[in-house]
Structure formats: C-alpha cells, structure tokens
Amino acid sequence: MKSEKKAVVVIGAGPAGLAAAVALKKLGVEDLVVLEREDAPGGILRQCIHDGFGLTRFGESLSGPEYAGRFVDEAAKLGVDFRTGASVIGLDAGRRVTVATREGLVTYEAEAVILAMGCRERTRGALAIPGSRPSGVYTAGVAQAYMNLHNRMVGRRAVILGSGDIGMIMARRLTLEGAAVEGVYEILPHASGLPRNVAQCLDDFGIPLRLSHTVVDLRGSSRLESVTVARVDENLIPIPGTGREIPCDTLILSVGLIPENELSLQAGVALHPRTRGPLVDEFFRTSVEGIFAAGNVLQVHDLVDFVSLEAENLARAVARHLAGSLPAGGGIEVRAGEGVGYVLPARVGGKEDFTLSLRARRPDRDVALRISHGERIIKTIKFRRVLPAEMLRVQVRAADLAPSAAGSESRRPEPLEVSLTC
Amino acid sequence: MTSENMDFDVAIIGAGVVGCAIAREMRRRDLRVAVLERELDVGRGNSSRNSGVLHGGFTYKPGSLRARICIEGNHGFDAVAEELGVPFRRTGKVVVGFSEDDMRSLERFKAVGEANGARGLAIVDGARLRELDPSARGEFALHSPDSGILDPMAYTLALAKNAALNGAEFFFDREVFGAVRRGELWELFARTGAGARDAEIFRTRWVVNASGLGAAKISAMLGIPGYTIRGFKGEYFVLDKKAGAALRMPVYPAPDQKGGFATHATPTVDGNVLIGPDSYIVEDFSDFSTTSARMAGLVRDGLKMFDEVKPEHYIRNFAGIRAKRVDPATGEVLDFVCEAPEHAPGVINLVGIESPGLTGALPLARRACALLAGREDTRPNASFDPRLRGSDRIAGTRFAAADDAGRSAMIARDPDHGEIVCRCENVTKAEVLAAIRGPLGARTVDGVKTRTRATMGRCQGGYCQTRIADILARELGLEPSEVLLGKKGSNLFVGSVRP
Structure with a gap:
C-alpha cells in the first residue's frame, strides 16, 4: 500500500475544503492535497442550481456551481492538488488518512488534517415516520441530486415535510418542472429555513406553509399514494382527530442536517452534544492534535459565504500550527445561556480576538445578545429580530475578557456565557 | 396472453428461505426444478422480516416438527454456512428474569430444551449474565450457548443462488392464482x-x-383445504452500529403469562441492533x-432491555407478519x-411455517425432498455442487470486512473496488456490479441492497441511492x-x- 507524507490533507472539496485549500496556498502552504470522493470538486454546490449564493462574499447572486467555480478556478491557478474519485475510508488519531481510489489504497501521513466532509440529511428512519415504505420518499438533497445532476423527475404531486432551506428550494424546483406541490408541513411553530426562501420559494408560488404539522402516515405499497398530515400540540405530539390524507406520489423530507463525522469519530475526535460536529476552539482545533474542522462538518450553516469565511479562518490557524506559532489550547469554556441553541467554539484560549457563531433557540424580537465572562458583561448587541434559521456571528476582543481568564494558570478560568434575552 | 411452454418435475411456489432451501435440496436429485415467486426477488416476505436469530430450540x-427442525437446523448450521459463505455467529443468547415466576419459566425452558436436544443450556446468575453481556439487565438468565445470529437475507439469497447455479430455474413476478x-x-x-x-402456465409433476x-x-x-393461517404482525426498530457496539448477543426478557416473548x-451479524418485534393479530x-x-x-x-434505544440511533423501521397455523x-x-x-397427488404441502423457519429451513427442505423420494425413484444429480464460490460467498469476501492489505489486493484485482458507492457500509462499485451481474442478479435498488448492504447504513441511501440507480439503469x-x-x-x- 502506498504511503505519502503531506503537510496538510483536506478531506472534502466542497465549499469548506475549497476555501481552506485556496487560503492555505495563499499563505504559502504548498504541500497539501484535497481528497474528494466525487469526480469533480464543488461538493453539494454542484447540485444547487438556484441562485442566491455569494451575496455576502461577492456582492452578487451566484448559482451553486458558479460559486464553487470561483474557488475551483482560483485553486487551479494556485496549483492545488485535488484527488477526485478518492473516498477516505480511514482516519486515525495519528493523522493517517486512508483513501480508496481506482489506483489502490493510499495512506497519507499528515501534519495537519482538515475535516471538511460537510453534512448529511436526516432520514425518514431517523424520525421513525410510520406507514408503508413505498418508493417516492426522498430527502430533499437526494431529490435535488436526481433532478439537477441526473435529469430524473422524482414525481408529479408532492408533499414536503420540514421547512428546511433545501425543502423549500425543492418545492419551487418541483413546481417549476410542472409538479404540483401540495404544501410544506413543518412540525415547529416557525419555519426552519431562511425567510428569503419562504418568500421566494413558497409565497411567490402560492405554496402553503403549514406550521405545527407533521406527517403521521404513508400509504401505498409500491409507489407512494398518499400521506396523512396532522396538527401537533406544543410538545410536538400529533393531535388525534386532526389527520388529513393528501393524495400524492412524492414525499420530500427536509427535516434537518447532521454533520458527517463518522471519520472524525474513527480518529477519536470528541463531538459537541448539540451541533454533533467536533468540539473545537477558536483555532478550529478538535480534541485530537493536528486535526481541524470547519464548514458544515462543524456546524450546519445557512449561508455558504460563511462556510468559506470559516474555512479561511481555519486555514490561517493551520498555517500557524505548521509554523509552530499557534498558542496552546484554551481553557475558557463557552456556554450557551438563555435563548441560545448552541455557540461555537466550545472553548477558547482568549489570548487573541475570536468570532463566536451561535443560533437563537426560538424566533424572537427586540432581544439583546449578551456575552458575560464571570460576573461581567463584556458585550451587548441588540437585535430587532432573531431566527434559529439565521446564524449569528459575533466578534469578541481578547482585551475585553476578564484579566483572570487570560493570565492565571492556577485556577480554572471562568466560563464565557452567551445569552439572548429581552 | 397465455404461454405454455414450461414443463418441470417440481415447481415450488414461494422463494422465501424455505422455498429456496427446497429448490437447492431438490437439485441434489436429477429433477427439473422451478421456483415461482410473485415478488421481483427472493426473500421479500418474512424471510427478510425477522430477527435473524439461529434459534436454540428450548x-x-x-x-413437534418445529422443535425437531429447529435443533437439526441449529446443529447443522455451521456446515451450511461454510458451504455457502453465509455470515453467522454462534453468539449464544440469554433469556433474562427478575422474579420467581420468571425463574420457573426459565427452568421450564431448560427442561423443554433438554428434552428437544438443545445443548449446554444453563441457568446463570447475575454476575455470570453480566460477564456474558454487560448490557443485559436481569437477576439471572437462561443461557443458550448454541443460539446465534445470521443475516437472513444473505442466507436466503445464498440458498437461492446455489440452487440456481445447480440448475433450478427462478421465475419472478409470477403470482400463482390457479392450479x-x-x-x-x-x-x-x-x-x-x-x-x-x-398468465403463464407451468406444467409440473410435483x-x-x-x-x-x-x-x-x-x-x-x-x-x-381446511388450514387456517393467522397473521401475527411484529414491528422493529433498526439501530445504528454505534448502539450495536454495546450488545454481544440476543437478550430476551422472560416470557409473559401467555408464553410469548416481549420486545x-x-x-x-453486521453490527446493528434490532429492537422488536411486538406481536398483534392482523387481517x-x-x-x-x-x-x-x-x-x-x-x-x-x-x-427495559437495552439502554441504547435512543432517537440518535434510529436508522429504520420494518414489520413482519408471522404466518401461524391456528x-x-x-x-x-x-x-x-x-x-x-x-x-392430493403430486403435492408437497408446507403450512404454518414461521419462527424458527429460518433456523429450520434446510431440515424442512430435506423432509420435503424425502416425501418426494418416498413416492418415486429419482437419480442423483452427479454435478450438484453444494458450495458457493468467489464473490457469491459473503463471509470473507466483502470489501468492508477486509483489512487494508485485503482491500488493496481487491482493488488491484478489480479497480471498481476502488470506487466506494455506499459510504456508510463501504460497499464498492465492483460489489454493486457483481450483485447485478451475478446469478439471480439484482433488478431493483432493494435487490442491490439485500445483496451488498448498500443503502442500509445510517444515511439510508442519501449518498449512494443516486449512484445505484444510475448503475442499475446502465447495466440493465x-x-x-x-x-x-x-x-x-x-x-x-x-x-x-427535460427531454
């Protein structure tokens, strides 16, 4: 079996891996390889033929392939080494990366490994949706791949379960291709995806969004014939007697994304209980020395622009790691307080400025984001509106942290806590 | 349209594990054998909708016939698993108890099992129980060391392939509606x-x-006429392999008053966990x-039995219906x-076959063959080969189960092994192609699934179903x-x- 030494191995050539590779090259890291299981780089962007990508980063609205293309072109100019058709099947704590290719198994021994595997979709089985198991039940991303990459029409009359962004985008896509979309049914009392997608994908096409509803039964032994939807109570339990059967041949599930961390677990990387991505510090270091993570493998983003940004920040940290100039790991725990679903990083050293990413637990108006360190509130930002669908990013200055935190080694530093309250 | 050009010595109705085992055993004799199945593949009924347990027979x-075929099937399983390359592990099984009533039940089972010829049955205390399976609850247990687990779909397919390679002819999408x-x-x-x-007409002596x-x-x-089958449905959860790491052997609770096992x-054998089945009568x-x-x-x-029954481990649900004769x-x-x-001349009739039909499929098949042999002389089939070979064997041939050296060798032999189609279960393109091109090749996505495990992992085909659909369309x-x-x-x- 072939074995190669590399300074950096990037696993995945989606938006995070692409941005990390380009940034590393610009930072002078030459000895790097990007491993991609598909036969072309771009990741999930390749099937996202709708526009709206890049508004933050490029100030213009691009399609997914166009957005990816900008990075692919830059990577090509910089001479980034991509290995496509290369599935990573092994990763250990010693940063040995084992890849299956048509040419054989290759093992890379890396100084740094960048986890950029993205995420996968939650399935019908994971939600334990009862009923028969006919064809015509797709996760939104699979339906999107079939329609946009494989030219296969998945159905004629669809119900969408879950108001995740891809589900709403597929509602519009199916409508544009002549299918009837009966409605989008969301178990929560608010939409899961971005408001712009509710407006542009549902409202503009007259597709109803039914909140506090879920699918309680599927019928059809061969192809799907109908689903039954029902209203749920405040505990998300279906209310008896509210069921309504909707004839349809297609059920699209857009019920959540899960960071794809099977390789991370192989290497012993510790995961965050809420995000199910790696526990990282402000330098994107996981619990395993020399293994870093950014993008959707770390936390599911709503905008790809921030995936790129996060991966570029990671690249700077990796370059410093290779140069031996990254500070030792931090001991300040970062906690999600009231109104906050999760916050990353989960711990910081606090010797340098850093960015927190977080999500609101529920939609709210006129709230204040407060970051407290011990007794002191070190930052307050007011928001007219917050939504769980929209990731919040907040800069924190190291100088603002309480002095004990950065200095004292003797006692355990006090945690940072982030809250969103009225 | 009606065609009538098919003449057989034996036509078997149903390509479940029993039908496939009978087809294989019938081909030991010089008989022209057909298998008629209404579904598009073998094992689509209860043969694939069960716990995959090699029962101990206690x-x-x-x-009873049930008891005899179970013990015979259990004791003989190593041999057939070796011949056909079917993954199987004699894990042992525990039936755990908490109360004096439970203890009486377990002692009764032990006596029954010993009368049936089950080997090694023992009542063990809590300490020994935890040694056997640290995840098991209970104060004491009946331990059946001969019980085990097998992949029921792989076993059914292996019997069918072996039958087909020995000349049995399989006809799918054939629902027999008249005779x-x-x-x-x-x-x-x-x-x-x-x-x-x-309609097609199949002419057959048996x-x-x-x-x-x-x-x-x-x-x-x-x-x-005169038999009554009652359907006892049972539902299951399939749990992630992460949960499977915590369970070594089947753990059953002591039976309820009616003698049935609760969930x-x-x-x-692949490392997942099944939770179930329950039991209720359906029409x-x-x-x-x-x-x-x-x-x-x-x-x-x-x-109550297993801590890891958690939503994060849910992969899938399914149901089976046990065909009990009542x-x-x-x-x-x-x-x-x-x-x-x-x-009823020319009829071999198997009715009310349910659990332990998987364990006892081969002994049942031997009895079916003996019934035919009792009525007429048949010549042996000199070219019969009881073994499966190459990639038709599952045990020891899968990419996922190989070490790095083995995987390297597989890719060197066939570069299609270097393309991972199913990421969760590490199924290669070569394996998907073999599933389609091999004997009784897959014709559907589920056919590829049952032959390779592709789509059976935690992403449930999120990554690989598009690839499998493409490969199927291209190949077929x-x-x-x-x-x-x-x-x-x-x-x-x-x-x-678009066009």
Missing part, C-alpha cells in the same frame, strides 16, 4: 407482467407449497406498514405442517421510469426532467 413442544390437475401433471396458472390477464402467508390459500387450491434486543397479510403506537411501544419496552375454534397455535397426503438498459425501488410499480422516477 421453547418448542418436545416432539388444475391434468392426468399425472399439475398446471399452475401464474399472473405476470403489467396486465392482470397475462408442486411444493412454500408460500408462507399464502400457504392456506395455495393449499386449498391444491386440493388440501427484545438482537444484534445483527391484511400484505400490509407491512409500521404504526406510531406500536413504535412507541417498542421504545418503551425496548428500553385452530380456528380455539385460536391455539398449531405445529408446522410438511406433508404429501395421498388424496432501463429508462428512468423503469428503475424500481423493490416491488412491481415502485418506480423511483416518473421520467426525465
């Missing part, structure tokens, strides 16, 4: 194709009824849907039937609208997005 009435005795022959009418009026849930109906059609936890033998009420019950009862007056469950009555020359999930009519697509 719950069945001594002297007429003409002289010394049976004429079986089978529905096929898109139209309900399309008919074997191995039709599981349909056995009473077919039996009556063949001139043996239990069973590891699979519709074709409805394998799961229900929210039953699934909630599985979680509640499953948690006394219609009392509802009492009756023994398996394997008969060739004088008044299918239009998009012809790619099927599993059943007839289960098309994945309604056509192309």
Whole structure:
C-alpha cells in the first residue's frame, strides 16, 4: 500500500475544503492535497442550481456551481492538488488518512488534517415516520441530486415535510418542472429555513406553509399514494382527530442536517452534544492534535459565504500550527445561556480576538445578545429580530475578557456565557 | 396472453428461505426444478422480516416438527454456512428474569430444551449474565450457548443462488392464482407482467407449497383445504452500529403469562441492533406498514432491555407478519405442517411455517425432498455442487470486512473496488456490479441492497441511492421510469426532467 507524507490533507472539496485549500496556498502552504470522493470538486454546490449564493462574499447572486467555480478556478491557478474519485475510508488519531481510489489504497501521513466532509440529511428512519415504505420518499438533497445532476423527475404531486432551506428550494424546483406541490408541513411553530426562501420559494408560488404539522402516515405499497398530515400540540405530539390524507406520489423530507463525522469519530475526535460536529476552539482545533474542522462538518450553516469565511479562518490557524506559532489550547469554556441553541467554539484560549457563531433557540424580537465572562458583561448587541434559521456571528476582543481568564494558570478560568434575552 | 411452454418435475411456489432451501435440496436429485415467486426477488416476505436469530430450540413442544427442525437446523448450521459463505455467529443468547415466576419459566425452558436436544443450556446468575453481556439487565438468565445470529437475507439469497447455479430455474413476478390437475401433471396458472390477464402456465409433476402467508390459500387450491393461517404482525426498530457496539448477543426478557416473548434486543451479524418485534393479530397479510403506537411501544419496552434505544440511533423501521397455523375454534397455535397426503397427488404441502423457519429451513427442505423420494425413484444429480464460490460467498469476501492489505489486493484485482458507492457500509462499485451481474442478479435498488448492504447504513441511501440507480439503469438498459425501488410499480422516477 502506498504511503505519502503531506503537510496538510483536506478531506472534502466542497465549499469548506475549497476555501481552506485556496487560503492555505495563499499563505504559502504548498504541500497539501484535497481528497474528494466525487469526480469533480464543488461538493453539494454542484447540485444547487438556484441562485442566491455569494451575496455576502461577492456582492452578487451566484448559482451553486458558479460559486464553487470561483474557488475551483482560483485553486487551479494556485496549483492545488485535488484527488477526485478518492473516498477516505480511514482516519486515525495519528493523522493517517486512508483513501480508496481506482489506483489502490493510499495512506497519507499528515501534519495537519482538515475535516471538511460537510453534512448529511436526516432520514425518514431517523424520525421513525410510520406507514408503508413505498418508493417516492426522498430527502430533499437526494431529490435535488436526481433532478439537477441526473435529469430524473422524482414525481408529479408532492408533499414536503420540514421547512428546511433545501425543502423549500425543492418545492419551487418541483413546481417549476410542472409538479404540483401540495404544501410544506413543518412540525415547529416557525419555519426552519431562511425567510428569503419562504418568500421566494413558497409565497411567490402560492405554496402553503403549514406550521405545527407533521406527517403521521404513508400509504401505498409500491409507489407512494398518499400521506396523512396532522396538527401537533406544543410538545410536538400529533393531535388525534386532526389527520388529513393528501393524495400524492412524492414525499420530500427536509427535516434537518447532521454533520458527517463518522471519520472524525474513527480518529477519536470528541463531538459537541448539540451541533454533533467536533468540539473545537477558536483555532478550529478538535480534541485530537493536528486535526481541524470547519464548514458544515462543524456546524450546519445557512449561508455558504460563511462556510468559506470559516474555512479561511481555519486555514490561517493551520498555517500557524505548521509554523509552530499557534498558542496552546484554551481553557475558557463557552456556554450557551438563555435563548441560545448552541455557540461555537466550545472553548477558547482568549489570548487573541475570536468570532463566536451561535443560533437563537426560538424566533424572537427586540432581544439583546449578551456575552458575560464571570460576573461581567463584556458585550451587548441588540437585535430587532432573531431566527434559529439565521446564524449569528459575533466578534469578541481578547482585551475585553476578564484579566483572570487570560493570565492565571492556577485556577480554572471562568466560563464565557452567551445569552439572548429581552 | 397465455404461454405454455414450461414443463418441470417440481415447481415450488414461494422463494422465501424455505422455498429456496427446497429448490437447492431438490437439485441434489436429477429433477427439473422451478421456483415461482410473485415478488421481483427472493426473500421479500418474512424471510427478510425477522430477527435473524439461529434459534436454540428450548421453547418448542418436545416432539413437534418445529422443535425437531429447529435443533437439526441449529446443529447443522455451521456446515451450511461454510458451504455457502453465509455470515453467522454462534453468539449464544440469554433469556433474562427478575422474579420467581420468571425463574420457573426459565427452568421450564431448560427442561423443554433438554428434552428437544438443545445443548449446554444453563441457568446463570447475575454476575455470570453480566460477564456474558454487560448490557443485559436481569437477576439471572437462561443461557443458550448454541443460539446465534445470521443475516437472513444473505442466507436466503445464498440458498437461492446455489440452487440456481445447480440448475433450478427462478421465475419472478409470477403470482400463482390457479392450479388444475391434468392426468399425472399439475398446471399452475401464474399472473405476470403489467396486465392482470397475462398468465403463464407451468406444467409440473410435483408442486411444493412454500408460500408462507399464502400457504392456506395455495393449499386449498391444491386440493388440501381446511388450514387456517393467522397473521401475527411484529414491528422493529433498526439501530445504528454505534448502539450495536454495546450488545454481544440476543437478550430476551422472560416470557409473559401467555408464553410469548416481549420486545427484545438482537444484534445483527453486521453490527446493528434490532429492537422488536411486538406481536398483534392482523387481517391484511400484505400490509407491512409500521404504526406510531406500536413504535412507541417498542421504545418503551425496548428500553427495559437495552439502554441504547435512543432517537440518535434510529436508522429504520420494518414489520413482519408471522404466518401461524391456528385452530380456528380455539385460536391455539398449531405445529408446522410438511406433508404429501395421498388424496392430493403430486403435492408437497408446507403450512404454518414461521419462527424458527429460518433456523429450520434446510431440515424442512430435506423432509420435503424425502416425501418426494418416498413416492418415486429419482437419480442423483452427479454435478450438484453444494458450495458457493468467489464473490457469491459473503463471509470473507466483502470489501468492508477486509483489512487494508485485503482491500488493496481487491482493488488491484478489480479497480471498481476502488470506487466506494455506499459510504456508510463501504460497499464498492465492483460489489454493486457483481450483485447485478451475478446469478439471480439484482433488478431493483432493494435487490442491490439485500445483496451488498448498500443503502442500509445510517444515511439510508442519501449518498449512494443516486449512484445505484444510475448503475442499475446502465447495466440493465432501463429508462428512468423503469428503475424500481423493490416491488412491481415502485418506480423511483416518473421520467426525465427535460427531454
């Protein structure tokens, strides 16, 4: 079996891996390889033929392939080494990366490994949706791949379960291709995806969004014939007697994304209980020395622009790691307080400025984001509106942290806590 | 349209594990054998809808056919698993108890098992129980060291492939709806194709009824009326391999007053865990849907046996329907039937075959063959080969199970092994192609699934289903609208997005 030494191995050539590779090259890291299981780089962007990508980063609205293309072109100019058709099947704590290719198994021994595997979709089985198991039940991303990459029409009359962004985008896509979309049914009392997608994908096409509803039964032994939807109570339990059967041949599930961390677990990387991505510090270091993570493998983003940004920040940290100039790991725990679903990083050293990413637990108006360190509130930002669908990013200055935190080694530093309250 | 060009010595109705085992065993003799199956593949009924347990034989009435075929099947399983390359592990099994009532039940099982010929049964204390399986609850247990686990789909397929390679002919999409005795022959009418009026006639000297849930109906059609089958449905959860790391062997609770086992936890040979089944009587033998009420019950009862029944481990649910022969007056469950009555010439009739039908499939098949041999002289089939070879064997041939050196060698031999199609289960393109091109090749996505495990992992085909659909379409020359999930009519697509 072939074995190669590399300074950096990037696993995945989606938006995070692409941005990390380009940034590393610009930072002078030459000895790097990007491993991609598909036969072309771009990741999930390749099937996202709708526009709206890049508004933050490029100030213009691009399609997914166009957005990816900008990075692919830059990577090509910089001479980034991509290995496509290369599935990573092994990763250990010693940063040995084992890849299956048509040419054989290759093992890379890396100084740094960048986890950029993205995420996968939650399935019908994971939600334990009862009923028969006919064809015509797709996760939104699979339906999107079939329609946009494989030219296969998945159905004629669809119900969408879950108001995740891809589900709403597929509602519009199916409508544009002549299918009837009966409605989008969301178990929560608010939409899961971005408001712009509710407006542009549902409202503009007259597709109803039914909140506090879920699918309680599927019928059809061969192809799907109908689903039954029902209203749920405040505990998300279906209310008896509210069921309504909707004839349809297609059920699209857009019920959540899960960071794809099977390789991370192989290497012993510790995961965050809420995000199910790696526990990282402000330098994107996981619990395993020399293994870093950014993008959707770390936390599911709503905008790809921030995936790129996060991966570029990671690249700077990796370059410093290779140069031996990254500070030792931090001991300040970062906690999600009231109104906050999760916050990353989960711990910081606090010797340098850093960015927190977080999500609101529920939609709210006129709230204040407060970051407290011990007794002191070190930052307050007011928001007219917050939504769980929209990731919040907040800069924190190291100088603002309480002095004990950065200095004292003797006692355990006090945690940072982030809250969103009225 | 009716075609009638098929003449056989033996036509077996039903390609479940029993039908496939009979086809294989019949081919040891020089007989022309057909298997007629209404689904598009083997093992689509209860043969693939069970716990995958090689039973120890300590719950069945001594002297019953059920008990005899179970013990025989259990003791002989190493041999057939080796011949066919079927993954199987003699894990042992524990039935755990908490109360004095439970202890009496377990002691009764031990006595019954010993009367049946089960080996090594022992009542063990809590300390020994925890040694056997640290995840098991209970104060004490009955330990059955001969019990084990196997992949029921792999076993059914292996028997079928071996039968096919030895010359048995399989006909899928053939639902037998009528039978007429003409002289010394049976004429079986089978529905096929898109139209309900399309039929084929199979002429055969012998008919074997191995039709599981349909056995009473077919039996009556063949001139043996009077059997009553009651469907006992059971639902299951499939849990992630992460949960499977915590379970070494099937852990059953002591039986309830009625003698039935409540929900239990069973590891699979591939490392997942099954939670279930429960049990309730159903009228519709074709409805394998799961229900929210039953699934909630599985979680509640499953948690009593196994800590890892958690939503983060849920992968899938399924249901099976056990075809129990009952006394219609009392509802009492009756023994398996394997008969060739004088008044129904040319018929070998198997009725009421359910658990432990997987364990006992081969002994049942031998009895079916013996019934035929008792009526006529047959010549042995000199070219019969009981072994599967190469990639038709599953044990020891899968990419996922190989170490790095083994994987390297596989890719060197066939570069298609270097393309990982199913990421969760590490199934390669070469394996998918072999599943389609091999004997009794897959014709549907589910066919690829049961042969390779692709789509059976935690992402449930999120990564690989598009690839498998492409490979199937290319290999079989299918239009998009012809790619099927599993059943007839289960098309994945309604056509192309654009011409």
